[in-house]
Amino acid sequence: MPGAFVNGGMPFTGKNRAKFWLFSLFFVSSSLFSYSRAANSISRGQFVRDGETLISPSGNFELGFFSPANSSRRYVGIWYHVSVKTVVWVANRDSPVSGDSGVMTVSNDGNLMVLDGNNGTVWSSSINSSSVPTNSTAVLMDTGNLVLLASAEADSASAGGDVSNSNWQSFDHPTDTYLPGMRVRVNSTDGENRAFRSWKSSDDPSPGNFSMGVDPRLPPQIVIWGQSGREWRSGHWNGQIFTGVPNMTRSYLFGFRLWSIQADGSRYFTYTPLNSSNLLMFRILWNGTEEQLLWDETSNAWTVLQEQPAKECDFYNKCGDFAICNEMDSPKCSCMEGFSPKSPDQWNRGNWSAGCARKTQLQCQDNSSRMDGFLKLDGVKLPDFADSVSTIIRDECEAKCLENCSCNAFAFDVGIGCMLWTENWIDVQQFDKGGLTLQIRLANSELRTESKISKLFIIITVLVGAFVLGVLVWLLWRFKDNLKGFSIFYRKNKKLPLLDNFVKNEELSAELSGPDGLARDAKQVGGADITVFNFSSIEAATNFFSEENKLGLGGFGPVYKGKLFGGQEIAVKRLSRKSSQGLDEFKNEVMLIAKLQHRNLVRLFGFCVQGEDKMLVYEYMPNKSLDSFIFNPAKRAKLDWKKRFEIIEGIARGLLYLHRDSRLRIIHRDLKASNILLDEEMNPKISDFGMARIFGTNENEASTNRVVGTYGYMSPEYAMEGLFSVKSDVYSFGVLLLEIISGKKNLGFRMLEHSNLIVHAWHHLKEGKGMELIDPCIRDTCSTDKVLRCIQVGLLCVQDSAVDRPAMPSVMLLLESKTADLPFPKLPRSTSITGSMDTCSLSESQEIESLNGVTASSVDGR
Numbered sequence: 001m002p003g004a005f006v007n008g009g010m011p012f013t014g015k016n017r018a019k020f021w022l023f024s025l026f027f028v029s030s031s032l033f034s035y036s037r038a039a040n041s042i043s044r045g046q047f048v049r050d051g052e053t054l055i056s057p058s059g060n061f062e063l064g065f066f067s068p069a070n071s072s073r074r075y076v077g078i079w080y081h082v083s084v085k086t087v088v089w090v091a092n093r094d095s096p097v098s099g100d101s102g103v104m105t106v107s108n109d110g111n112l113m114v115l116d117g118n119n120g121t122v123w124s125s126s127i128n129s130s131s132v133p134t135n136s137t138a139v140l141m142d143t144g145n146l147v148l149l150a151s152a153e154a155d156s157a158s159a160g161g162d163v164s165n166s167n168w169q170s171f172d173h174p175t176d177t178y179l180p181g182m183r184v185r186v187n188s189t190d191g192e193n194r195a196f197r198s199w200k201s202s203d204d205p206s207p208g209n210f211s212m213g214v215d216p217r218l219p220p221q222i223v224i225w226g227q228s229g230r231e232w233r234s235g236h237w238n239g240q241i242f243t244g245v246p247n248m249t250r251s252y253l254f255g256f257r258l259w260s261i262q263a264d265g266s267r268y269f270t271y272t273p274l275n276s277s278n279l280l281m282f283r284i285l286w287n288g289t290e291e292q293l294l295w296d297e298t299s300n301a302w303t304v305l306q307e308q309p310a311k312e313c314d315f316y317n318k319c320g321d322f323a324i325c326n327e328m329d330s331p332k333c334s335c336m337e338g339f340s341p342k343s344p345d346q347w348n349r350g351n352w353s354a355g356c357a358r359k360t361q362l363q364c365q366d367n368s369s370r371m372d373g374f375l376k377l378d379g380v381k382l383p384d385f386a387d388s389v390s391t392i393i394r395d396e397c398e399a400k401c402l403e404n405c406s407c408n409a410f411a412f413d414v415g416i417g418c419m420l421w422t423e424n425w426i427d428v429q430q431f432d433k434g435g436l437t438l439q440i441r442l443a444n445s446e447l448r449t450e451s452k453i454s455k456l457f458i459i460i461t462v463l464v465g466a467f468v469l470g471v472l473v474w475l476l477w478r479f480k481d482n483l484k485g486f487s488i489f490y491r492k493n494k495k496l497p498l499l500d501n502f503v504k505n506e507e508l509s510a511e512l513s514g515p516d517g518l519a520r521d522a523k524q525v526g527g528a529d530i531t532v533f534n535f536s537s538i539e540a541a542t543n544f545f546s547e548e549n550k551l552g553l554g555g556f557g558p559v560y561k562g563k564l565f566g567g568q569e570i571a572v573k574r575l576s577r578k579s580s581q582g583l584d585e586f587k588n589e590v591m592l593i594a595k596l597q598h599r600n601l602v603r604l605f606g607f608c609v610q611g612e613d614k615m616l617v618y619e620y621m622p623n624k625s626l627d628s629f630i631f632n633p634a635k636r637a638k639l640d641w642k643k644r645f646e647i648i649e650g651i652a653r654g655l656l657y658l659h660r661d662s663r664l665r666i667i668h669r670d671l672k673a674s675n676i677l678l679d680e681e682m683n684p685k686i687s688d689f690g691m692a693r694i695f696g697t698n699e700n701e702a703s704t705n706r707v708v709g710t711y712g713y714m715s716p717e718y719a720m721e722g723l724f725s726v727k728s729d730v731y732s733f734g735v736l737l738l739e740i741i742s743g744k745k746n747l748g749f750r751m752l753e754h755s756n757l758i759v760h761a762w763h764h765l766k767e768g769k770g771m772e773l774i775d776p777c778i779r780d781t782c783s784t785d786k787v788l789r790c791i792q793v794g795l796l797c798v799q800d801s802a803v804d805r806p807a808m809p810s811v812m813l814l815l816e817s818k819t820a821d822l823p824f825p826k827l828p829r830s831t832s833i834t835g836s837m838d839t840c841s842l843s844e845s846q847e848i849e850s851l852n853g854v855t856a857s858s859v860d861g862r
């Protein structure tokens with residue numbers, strides 16, 4: 001603990017002088033044993049005089065009077081308590097105290113104040129005194145935050161760091177420095193949030209010409225403003241990085257996160273250092289440079305981790321509108337393809353300010369048959385002032401741009417969605433790595449020259465390629481016996497395909513490979529935190545989708561087991577390309593599950609899109625699915641009655657959450673044993689939301705032409721009329737419950753007298769032979785009352801009429817209560833029909849295999 005005792009003690013007013021002596025005695029004596037804590041707070045009537053300081057509890061920060069270099073004026077500030085004093089906050093930045101007679105105090109009205117030698121107020125926290133308790137205390141926290149709290153709360157806040165009840169805090173009134181823990185608000189209704197303002201000069205803390213903050217226009221970005229407007233911008237935030245800072249890597253910028261608070265729609269940025277014990281800050285210097293500093297303990301100095309703008313092209317719109325700046329080129333500025341300098345003379349003299357203009361106007365307006373097209377620019381900092389449109393499909397983005405004549409460019413990024421431009425393209429930069437792809441709209445005539453060149457290029461490539469291929473084939477044939485080891489070698493060294501637009505640089509792809517960690521999971525899709533994995537990391541994790549890693553075949557494609565870079569095990573569901581519904585289902589599942597958080601629902605870590613390929617990445621469930629236990633003679637004994645009942649309860653809770661407790665009302669539509677996955681402790685988790693439907697809160701029932709689901713679990717009204725509601729899930733749950741207890745499949749069930757499990761169960765219960773239904777493995781361990789009760793609840797759930805079935809809240813209640821009266825279920829009649837309706841055609845059923853009972857064993861992935 002540095003600074004066991006501080007410059008000067010803690011002085012008190014006259015009437016408290018006795019206390020003061022006691023206080024300082026305590027300090028003096030305890031400092032002898034060097035475990036003392038310096039004061040970190042002042043209460044009403046107490047002072048911090050010039051020369052005295054407060055020190056935060058663990059000694060990170062110090063507050064007191066200081067003078068900048070070359071100046072004798074006194075300011076109250078906070079600085080990191082290290083050997084090189086770097087001020088992070090100034091109270092009276094534009095009204096210094098002359099001389100060393102200034103004091104800081106908590107005044108009688110509860111405000112924090114800086115007074116000069118004549119008791120004149122130089123600075124005040126200026127809170128409305130009628131809303132502040134008059135005996136508040138100012139506390140210097142370990143985060144560097146100076147907080148004004150009601151006295152009673154000061155101690156606990158100081159220890160626990162909770163400042164939510166504060167009346168005022170310096171983090172809400174920053175000067176030129178961002179400290180970890182601060183929140184930088186992003187609020188489109190408030191306009192530009194110029195949170196940080198530079199000093200006027202290196203020795204004058206008064207507000208200078210530059211400010212730094214967040215552009216409220218979504219997607220947000222960090223902007224530096226000078227006197228004449230924007231000086232620099234970070235590029236749009238894509239949930240992981242600022243896309244205009246191509247070398248943004250783990251080493252320094254990693255750790256930004258954009259938080260969305262649902263309640264009032266507010267969002268804010270935070271930054272968390274990789275190592276929480278690092279001393280770190282971002283600040284805007286008096287000359288307009290933003291820099292990030294890290295305290296280096298070994299050299300006892302601040303290291304500059306990064307500064308912006310770093311290069312000439314980083315300066316805002318260096319080359320003018322519709323031009324592009326490339327650091328590698330000479331001259332650095334050039335007009336975009338299809339554009340020419342607006343004033344060629346000035347341009348050739350190196351005066352870029354006028355920018356460029358279109359050579360050929362777009363044809364959109366004159367309604368001629370020739371359409372405009374798009375030209376791709378890879379690896380660029382996208383123009384400023386985009387309108388973002390949420391869609392997770394690229395094609396929709398292009399269509400959106402085409403349909404609006406004023407749209408002149410678009411870009412698509414999985415983390416941001418679709419961005420459209422209608423204004424001039426401002427501040428575009430060409431990167432040699434990183435960046436995104438901009439699709440600029442050009443008249444067809446401008447594009448054709450381009451395509452002539454590319455046609456020629458393609459022809460040459462094809463000819464050369466064919467020749468090389470011929471030689472290779474010949475070589476392979478010639479030396480085929482020598483090449484036994486080749487295929488293995490090839491697989492291991494398979495060249496990674498081009499990464500998504502989203503990540504081009506290698507360093508980043510390493511960071512994206514794990515869902516654990518700070519900013520990695522901060523991808524925003526539809527308001528939910530979710531990771532976008534890049535294809536190469538998924539390939540590496542699943543050993544290039546090898547057969548050994550294949551877990552099974554799900555409804556929409558194979559499921560693979562994988563292991564990420566960091567050791568995290570995952571299950572990857574690769575949606576089959578031929579599946580016509582794949583894209584919808586994919587969207588549906590991603591958006592849905594990302595928003596759902598419940599211990600009985602399988603967790604979605606993220607997704608991956610690579611061209612046509614779409615993949616969902618889930619937590620891996622070592623025990624696979626429920627059907628692999630209850631229907632497997634070798635393994636069914638592992639689930640005793642207690643465990644089975646817990647599983648039933650778990651499923652019911654998960655379903656209850658879907659139906660009622662999540663913010664959306666969700667009908668799963670395909671609840672079955674193979675969609676219940678088990679974790680290490682055999683806790684059930686509902687999976688496979690590919691067919692789930694979201695309902696509005698006042699919508700109760702819907703119908704569909706596309707009946708999807710699995711035979712044996714579908715309620716009669718859904719199978720026959722396509723009507724589904726929460727009650728169709730209740731039906732499936734009832735079937736599942738009976739299966740768990742009996743260890744028999746509803747579908748494959750054939751007894752002489754009864755055509756399916758449900759009817760069989762009903763008759764047994766009716767005749768008082770309920771115990772005969774129960775899986776012999778659990779007959780001895782179970783409690784008869786409870787099992788019979790469960791069967792009865794199960795049968796209530798599978799009654800023919802949806803109205804008769806209890807809803808999930810009542811199901812929960814009936815299962816758990818020992819006393820509640822149970823009605824006797826009605827005989828399920830139409831299920832006895834469905835048992836023999838194998839010929840009934842289900843339109844476009846995804847689960848055709850399930851008609852012969854195959855799915856139950858083949859979907860046991862994850």
Ligand SMILES: *[C@@H]1O[C@H](CO)[C@@H](O)[C@H](O)[C@H]1NC(C)=O
Pocket residue numbers: 128129130131
């Ligand atoms: C202070 O608060 C009171 C009541 O909350 C209000 O009437 C008064 O106008 C406020 N004064 C200022 C200066 O904001």
Ligand SMILES: *[C@@H]1O[C@H](CO)[C@@H](O)[C@H](O)[C@H]1NC(C)=O
Pocket residue numbers: 133134135151152
């Ligand atoms: C002042 O603070 C004490 C606790 O420190 C509290 O008991 C008291 O009610 C407060 N007085 C006023 C006027 O708020």
Ligand SMILES: *[C@@H]1O[C@H](CO)[C@@H](O)[C@H](O)[C@H]1NC(C)=O
Pocket residue numbers: 200209227286287
């Ligand atoms: C800030 O602006 C003023 C007025 O335009 C100018 O005189 C001064 O040099 C500027 N300071 C810096 C640091 O650019």
Ligand SMILES: *[C@@H]1O[C@H](CO)[C@@H](O)[C@H](O)[C@H]1NC(C)=O
Pocket residue numbers: 275276277278297
């Ligand atoms: C974090 O930083 C501290 C001090 O700088 C160092 O001792 C510690 O090893 C670091 N921890 C990690 C995980 O890097």
Ligand SMILES: *[C@@H]1O[C@H](CO)[C@@H](O)[C@H](O)[C@H]1NC(C)=O
Pocket residue numbers: 343346351352353354
């Ligand atoms: C640059 O060009 C603009 C017009 O294109 C002109 O107004 C401006 O004076 C020029 N600047 C210089 C330094 O020549």
Ligand SMILES: *[C@@H]1O[C@H](CO)[C@@H](O)[C@H](O)[C@H]1NC(C)=O
Pocket residue numbers: 367
């Ligand atoms: C453009 O042409 C189509 C058919 O050629 C016509 O239906 C449409 O009205 C035209 N739109 C305008 C704005 O002229």
Ligand SMILES: *[C@@H]1O[C@H](CO)[C@@H](O)[C@H](O)[C@H]1NC(C)=O
Pocket residue numbers: 387403404405406407422
């Ligand atoms: C085209 O986009 C602009 C800007 O977003 C918008 O104001 C306008 O209404 C759009 N026009 C059409 C026809 O959608």
